[in-house]
Amino acid sequence: MEIISAKDNKKVKAARKLLTKKYRKNSYLIEGFHLLEEALKAGRQVVQIFVEEGKLEKLGQMTALFADENSHSLFELEKMLTKNSDKLRINVVTKDVLKSLADSDSPQGLIAEVAKIEEWLDFSAAKYLLLENVQDPGNVGTMVRTADAAGFDGVCLLGETADPYSPKVMRSMQGSNFHLPVVKMSAETAFAAAKKSGLSLLTTTLSADSVSHKTVSPSRFALVMGNEGAGVSDLAVEMADQLVHIDMPGQAESLNVGVAAGILMFSL
Numbered sequence: 001m002e003i004i005s006a007k008d009n010k011k012v013k014a015a016r017k018l019l020t021k022k023y024r025k026n027s028y029l030i031e032g033f034h035l036l037e038e039a040l041k042a043g044r045q046v047v048q049i050f051v052e053e054g055k056l057e058k059l060g061q062m063t064a065l066f067a068d069e070n071s072h073s074l075f076e077l078e079k080m081l082t083k084n085s086d087k088l089r090i091n092v093v094t095k096d097v098l099k100s101l102a103d104s105d106s107p108q109g110l111i112a113e114v115a116k117i118e119e120w121l122d123f124s125a126a127k128y129l130l131l132e133n134v135q136d137p138g139n140v141g142t143m144v145r146t147a148d149a150a151g152f153d154g155v156c157l158l159g160e161t162a163d164p165y166s167p168k169v170m171r172s173m174q175g176s177n178f179h180l181p182v183v184k185m186s187a188e189t190a191f192a193a194a195k196k197s198g199l200s201l202l203t204t205t206l207s208a209d210s211v212s213h214k215t216v217s218p219s220r221f222a223l224v225m226g227n228e229g230a231g232v233s234d235l236a237v238e239m240a241d242q243l244v245h246i247d248m249p250g251q252a253e254s255l256n257v258g259v260a261a262g263i264l265m266f267s268l
């Protein structure tokens, strides 16, 4: 198999072009074997892989572990790997080329292009996290990961919330997006649908009419977290069944949104 090195200027350029958003319709990039493993476990379709030279065998071993007849994409991947078919593109590159193609400084040996799927969320389960205009990718990814860890049933990204497919959000989700639905929606649709399905809308705000989270214990709820600067919208306040805050005995004006969400997701 051919190995693309930094000397193959044209090929490196072509690879970079393939990975740019413009040339990827309905797909996104992940980095590292761990995230590829999570994507494969979730049965996602892998479109192409850039793997560091010397790590092809690791890729083969890992994907072979997942290959089974119930998982078409994994089965295909394994078949492609062994038969070197051109359907799934596997590009072997030198370490420095991989680094130059990656978004992060340490892509951990691999970049994979994964096809997007249509995700759906109907609010029929017990616990949902709604992020309203949360802009920091690290905050968004961390909250999705925490929602997964705390056993939430889905996360809605409302308004101007950071794109879940951006490399930074993808990295900080650490594969949790493969465990629970992460869906973009308008705030109006999400609040109305959550309430219609009988969930209590718990809006976090530091306003004087909010109550301490220790006093609320809803059985099914949607928790609304707000923007890092402006907090939640007026609509989230109007539609709320309960306005809640975490008591802060110290002098800080507010908590980081990811920290507040973490406390609430593990205590409500």
Ligand SMILES: C[S@@+](CC[C@H](N)C(=O)[O-])C[C@H]1O[C@@H](n2cnc3c(N)ncnc32)[C@H](O)[C@@H]1O
Pocket: 204, 205, 206, 224, 225, 226, 227, 228, 229, 230, 231, 232, 244, 245, 246, 247, 248, 254, 255, 256, 257, 258, 260, 261
């Ligand atoms: C930095 S705060 C926004 C502060 C904004 N000035 C306000 O009044 O809401 C960002 C988000 O973190 C959450 N948050 C921060 N501190 C909180 C607290 N003590 N209790 C509950 N949520 C909190 C809320 O979701 C808030 O919208």
